[in-house]
Amino acid sequence: MQKITTQFILNQYRSGIKSYSDFTKEVGLWDSEKYVFQKYLEPTDKILDLGCGTGRTTFPLVKLGYKNIVAIDLTPEMIEAAQSLNQYFEMEIDFRIGDATDLEFEALQFDTIIFSFNGLMSIPKQSNRDAALKEINRVLKNGGTFIFTTHDRAREKEFFEFWKTEKEKWDQGTQNPSLYEFGDLVTTSKNESREIFIHIPIEKEITDWLNQHHFEVVETFYRVDRFDEREAVKMKSGECRFWIVKKVG
Numbered sequence: 001m002q003k004i005t006t007q008f009i010l011n012q013y014r015s016g017i018k019s020y021s022d023f024t025k026e027v028g029l030w031d032s033e034k035y036v037f038q039k040y041l042e043p044t045d046k047i048l049d050l051g052c053g054t055g056r057t058t059f060p061l062v063k064l065g066y067k068n069i070v071a072i073d074l075t076p077e078m079i080e081a082a083q084s085l086n087q088y089f090e091m092e093i094d095f096r097i098g099d100a101t102d103l104e105f106e107a108l109q110f111d112t113i114i115f116s117f118n119g120l121m122s123i124p125k126q127s128n129r130d131a132a133l134k135e136i137n138r139v140l141k142n143g144g145t146f147i148f149t150t151h152d153r154a155r156e157k158e159f160f161e162f163w164k165t166e167k168e169k170w171d172q173g174t175q176n177p178s179l180y181e182f183g184d185l186v187t188t189s190k191n192e193s194r195e196i197f198i199h200i201p202i203e204k205e206i207t208d209w210l211n212q213h214h215f216e217v218v219e220t221f222y223r224v225d226r227f228d229e230r231e232a233v234k235m236k237s238g239e240c241r242f243w244i245v246k247k248v249g
């Protein structure tokens with residue numbers, strides 16, 4: 001069986017364009033995101049919205065006064081949809097096609113990079129996520145901030161049995177051969193029937209990974225511990241862990 005490829009990821013997002021556009025038009029920022037962005041971003045910051053999708057975080061950030069922003073996404077159809085939403089929101093945001101694992105920017109460019117709604121974990125294969133984190137480190141200024149979210153295997157009680165069985169399969173070598181690492185999951189998206197790939201880590205995996213790549217954790221929290229998001233947010237997004245980290249080398 002073929003491994004999960006970038007083509008799979010492009011198809012997974014292509015088939016969700018309308019849903020992401022509606023989320024951008026009708027929902028925008030989550031309360032948790034508003035808290036994090038207003039706490040950690042300065043209005044003068046040069047910001048990269050990585051994996052911006054249809055601009056769900058980009059448009060409200062500009063509206064809040066964070067105007068020095070560039071937004072990129074791997075999926076060309078997401079960028080087309082974001083560009084057409086520029087007219088809907090009467091804005092002129094710079095949306096570009098780009099890959100987090102190979103950024104077009106020179107080193108030390110950005111004060112803040114965001115990768116919202118678990119996008120970093122939708123990159124298949126650890127070595128590719130390593131490449132993305134290296135690129136994020138390269139284009140961030142020293143001391144710059146990187147904000148992203150992940151799911152958390154250790155917090156998702158309804159899946160404890162699933163992960164226990166999954167671990168046994170990996171130990172025996174009988175796991176789904178299209179996956180790369182334990183924690184990988186191919187599933188259907190929340191309330192939709194799209195097939196999606198996502199890597200679901202535990203907190204320590206991410207903390208260790210960030211340390212290896214010269215990032216220090218400034219704040220991390222599990223969304224539901226602090227925020228009771230609107231139904232429209234919960235309908236579309238499962239619970240997640242926020243990571244606010246700082247480049248230290």
Ligand SMILES: C[S@@+](CC[C@H](N)C(=O)[O-])C[C@H]1O[C@@H](n2cnc3c(N)ncnc32)[C@H](O)[C@@H]1O
Nearest residue numbers: 013051052053056073074075099100116117119
């Ligand atoms: C779950 S969506 C989130 C979109 C948007 N940030 C939001 O919150 O609505 C994840 C996005 O990450 C993008 N993505 C996945 N891999 C990427 C990569 N290697 N480089 C840039 N974007 C990527 C996908 O195309 C998708 O638009």
